[in-house]
Amino acid sequence: xxxxxxxxxxxxxxxxxxxxxxxxxxxxxxxxxxxxxxxxxxxxxxxxxxxxxxxxxxxxxxxxxxxxxxxxxxxxxxxxxxxxxxxxxxxxxxxxxxxxxxxxxxxxxxxxxxxxxxxxxxxxxxxxxxxxxxxxxxxxxxxxxxxxxxxxxxxxxxxxxxxxxxxxxxxxxxxxxxxxxxxxxxxxxxxxxxx
Numbered sequence: 001x002x003x004x005x006x007x008x009x010x011x012x013x014x015x016x017x018x019x020x021x022x023x024x025x026x027x028x029x030x031x032x033x034x035x036x037x038x039x040x041x042x043x044x045x046x047x048x049x050x051x052x053x054x055x056x057x058x059x060x061x062x063x064x065x066x067x068x069x070x071x072x073x074x075x076x077x078x079x080x081x082x083x084x085x086x087x088x089x090x091x092x093x094x095x096x097x098x099x100x101x102x103x104x105x106x107x108x109x110x111x112x113x114x115x116x117x118x119x120x121x122x123x124x125x126x127x128x129x130x131x132x133x134x135x136x137x138x139x140x141x142x143x144x145x146x147x148x149x150x151x152x153x154x155x156x157x158x159x160x161x162x163x164x165x166x167x168x169x170x171x172x173x174x175x176x177x178x179x180x181x182x183x184x185x186x187x188x189x190x191x192x193x194x195x
Contacts, residue, residue: 001043002052005031009053009062018073018109020116021054021061057116067113077110081119084130089137089162089170091129123169137170141180141187150186 008030012022028040035043048055051063069077076099084091097107111128114120121134140159144151157167171187174180180187 001031002047005047005053006062009060013062013065016109018067018106018113020067020113021059021065024055024058024060027060077113080110081114084120084128085132089133089160089166091127093126123173127166127169134170138174141174145189150183150188152186
């Protein structure tokens with residue numbers, strides 16, 4: 001199983017050089033298609049413990065695998081990051097992104113790489129935002145709730161100078177993280193006090 005898992009991951013890394021790793025579920029079903037989930041998870045955990053593979057945040061890679069970018073890919077990655085940084089609290093949709101480089105690259109793979117590096121945050125399946133902006137948004141929510149006891153969507157939208165669509169995406173993201181929750185028509189901290 002270790003050899004088969006290694007061979008599957010080698011082929012995956014060759015085919016998808018910009019991705020950090022294969023989804024755990026995909027490796028599990030390719031490695032042991034008929035095994036039940038508990039058994040296949042146990043085997044993947046053992047392979048991880050023995051250093052055959054590395055599992056991180058739902059992805060599995062060969063031990064020591066690092067994404068290596070060409071000079072062109074690195075430039076495009078920086079351009080992509082800057083696009084999201086400049087967009088602030090009104091980021092572009094993936095179909096709106098226009099890269100200046102004429103090189104053919106996989107935008108999806110570069111986006112995944114930026115998400116895995118923590119540069120971009122996926123708020124919803126369609127909305128990505130630069131992590132610095134998400135941190136700033138959280139600071140705004142936290143400070144407002146600490147001062148006023150709650151924050152409304154309209155107040156948050158105005159403070160962030162964004163549209164309702166992006167304000168909702170951010171607030172619902174904080175709800176998913178269990179930092180905040182709805183109370184009437186406003187948000188309050190999920191627990192007694194959030195740090």
